[in-house]
Amino acid sequence: MKIAVPDWQGRVSPVFDVAEQIVLVDLNDGGADPWPTERLGNAGLHDRARRLAELGVDVLVCGAISWPLEALLATSGIRVIPLVCGNVGEVVQAFRDGTINDGRYAMPGCCRRRRQGRNRRRGGDNSTFEEIS
DSSP states (O other): EEEEEEEEETTOSSGGGGGGGGEEEEEEOOOOSOOOOOTTTTOOHHHHHHHHTTTTTTTEEOOOOOOHHHHHHHHHOOEHHHHHOOEEEEEEEHHHHTOTTTTGOTTTTTHHHHHTOEEEOOOOOTOOOEEEE
């Protein structure tokens, strides 16, 4: 399994849509650090999705990501774990350990469940979110 993590100065880049590079970790070969990086520069949404697919990425662990880019990645068969923050090495280890959903990796002010489609919006000006079982 190959995962990609957008890197900004050793931390998960806050917004994948404009991240300049990703770290690639191939867990099938042990995923030993140092990991190769791939420059994305100012590539557009379609080019980013296409490049990750070409690189054989199975999972993207990232901070914020736009809905259109997330949909493009899903269409390419790439699973997205959004709204993650922290040191890239720690985040990769948390993915390996299955603790990536631990609250310490959640972006401040973000509620991951909203992005995972388990919530729905209820009407009214003071709309709230309600968890769906």
